[in-house]
Amino acid sequence: MKNNKVSKVLTYIALIALVILFITPIIFVVMNSFKGKLFISDQPFALPKGEMFAGTANYVTGIEKTDFFHAVGYSAFITVFSVLAIVVFTSMTAWYIVRVKAKFTTALYFMFVFSMIVPFQMIMFTMSKLADILHLNSPIGMVVLYLGFGAGLSVFMFCGFVKAIPLEIEEAAMIDGCTPIQTYFKIVFPILKPTAITVAILNAMWVWNDYLLPYLVIGVSTKYKTVPVVVQYLMGSYGSKDYGALMALLVLAIIPIVVFYFTCQKHIIEGVVAGAVKG
Amino acid sequence: MEKNIKRYFPIFVLPTLIAFLIAFVIPFIMGLYLSFCDFTTVTNSKFVGLSNYMNTFSDKEFLNALWFTVKFALIAVVTINFFGFIMALLLTKGLKGTNFFRTVFFMPNLIGGIVLGYIWQSMINGVLAHYKVTMLMDPKYGFWGMVILMNWQMIGYIMIIYIAGLQNVSPDLLEAARIDGATELQTLIKIKIPMVMPSITICLFLTITNSFKMFDQNLALTAGGPSNKTAMLALDIYNTFYGKVGFEGVGQAKAVIFFIIVAIIGISQVAISRRKEVES
Structure with a gap:
């Protein structure tokens, strides 16, 4: 019994040490975001006190230099509408593919599955050129591109779920006079809700954090920059680098993610695991 | 209908x-x-x-990136799975506060690659400043920086999958082993590890594909520096397309090769999981 207690205490010590290791980078960034920018490279691990304390100066320059709140707005717009479009349209497509048994639906299914293993670099150049030709270099255009590139995984996940829904319920609805559209939105979609949440979370995390697609399609010379694009823009450009502003921006970029995480933590963890196991 | x-x-x-x-x-x-x-x-x-493919195979930077990526993937896969599994074992002992620890360890996974890269760039440079060097002075700093970053980002994710696997191990089996006098180590090797084999397969492939496809973190942490010695495959392809004019064809050929490598990894994952399903 005594042995058991010792192992318990040791486990806790190990876990607490790990927690400290895991949050150190975050605390480091928060701490330095309140330091004058010259002190960040001189004394990176000192607390921001005395003459080092810069108040909110870094936040003010960071926000001004990058027009940060606009970036948050465009990121939010693109994320919300892409996720909505992906959930609604790919679930409809998946239902159609499973319910209509024909050669072309099987072919479609395999094309969607195939797209899952293709890395973005394979299509990055041609896709961004095509998007330019079609004038998709706007937030709404981005929604179309995310729907298209995200369709593979989402259709695949919805198909797996639709296959498990018994046909009888839908048949009964149709005999009672429902059109396929009514049947879908009144009967099928509510049953799909758990998968819809998983798909929404996986895609929200991807779209919000995605850097390369908005950078290549929208670029840095328009006003539609997203959060990852402005962070890279602040640091990636030549000239003197303002590490104070960077630290402030990093903190601001993490805040929405942390809030989102703590409000729907259970769904996020479950969704990510479900996505991993299926993908 | x-x-x-x-x-x-x-x-x-x-x-x-x-x-x-x-x-x-x-x-x-x-x-x-x-x-x-x-x-x-x-x-x-x-x-x-x-000719684009010929140029690709004689391109020193591409071969360097390929070798760098393979080395990185090997070390990242081993370390992430090792630590992730150990942490999953610690969190399936039924201790109080398990949920809190799980929440903290998983959080880095939600932060995007660009932001992650700059967090670690400033941290690592802060530590190295103590020894009067910076990360861009030697490729080995960038390499290990990337390994640490990837561990920080993915351990929590992998850990959660292992936790799910470990929770599915039947308590009866563990109880029987305990009554027969098996030590903890024996239980781990003879029961727990064989029972979570499916999770191990998933996690190995997840870490391999993520390591191969890594781009944002690489761009933000070192941007390939010094002189492209820490550029991984995805970043090398990007640089070929957008870094120099006239090499778009070579960039596209590299992208096709990259696609084939990633596809082979993905297809072998499906093949291996299928075979396991048949066996069990």
Whole structure:
């Protein structure tokens, strides 16, 4: 019994040490975001006190230099509408593919599955050129591109779920006079809700954090920059680098993610695991 | 019923299909074709056969990136799975506060690659400043920096999958082992590890593909520096496309090779999981 207690205490010590290791980078960034920018490279691990304390100066320059709140707005717009479009349209497509048994639906299914293993670099150049030709270099255009590139995984996940829904319920609805559209939105979609949440979370995390697609399609010379694009823009450009502003921006970029995480933590963890196991 | 649904193709399938054609199918086919062409924009291509592929295999930076990526993937896969598994073991002992620890360890996984890269760039440079060096002085700093970053990002994720696997191990089995006098180590090797084999397969492939496809973190942490010695495959492809004019064809050929490598990894994952399902 005594042995058991010792192992318990040791486990806790190990876990607490790990927690400290895991949050150190975050605390480091928060701490330095309140330091004058010259002190960040001189004394990176000192607390921001005395003459080092810069108040909110870094936040003010960071926000001004990058027009940060606009970036948050465009990121939010693109994320919300892409996720909505992906959930609604790919679930409809998946239902159609499973319910209509024909050669072309099987072919479609395999094309969607195939797209899952293709890395973005394979299509990055041609896709961004095509998007330019079609004038998709706007937030709404981005929604179309995310729907298209995200369709593979989402259709695949919805198909797996639709296959498990018994046909009888839908048949009964149709005999009672429902059109396929009514049947879908009144009967099928509510049953799909758990998968819809998983798909929404996986895609929200991807779209919000995605850097390369908005950078290549929208670029840095328009006003539609997203959060990852402005962070890279602040640091990636030549000239003197303002590490104070960077630290402030990093903190601001993490805040929405942390809030989102703590409000729907259970769904996020479950969704990510479900996505991993299926993908 | 099927015929009735079939007529609704324009509503159910067309929106997804149009977006899929624009964002994937057409660019993919164009990309395959253009890898055999000389071009600067997609409209002025000239067929040149295999010469882009020849150039790729004699490109020192590409070979360096390939080797760097393989080395990185090997070390990242081993460390992430090792630590992730150990932490999963610690968190399945039924201790109080397990949920809190799980929440903290998983959080880095949600932060995007660009932000992660800059967090670690400033941290690592802060530590190295103590020894009067910076990360861009020697590729080995960038390499280990990337390994640490990737561990920080993925351990929590992998840990959660292992936790799910470990929770599925039947308590009866563990109880029986305990009564027979098995030590903790024996239980781990003879029962727990064989029982979570499916999770191990998933986690190994997840870490391999993520390591191979890594781009944002690489760009933000070192941007390939010093002199592209820490550029991984995805970043090297990006640099070939956008760094120098006239090499778009070579970039596309590299992208096709990259796609084939990633596809082989993905297909072998499916093959291995299928075989396991048949066996069990």
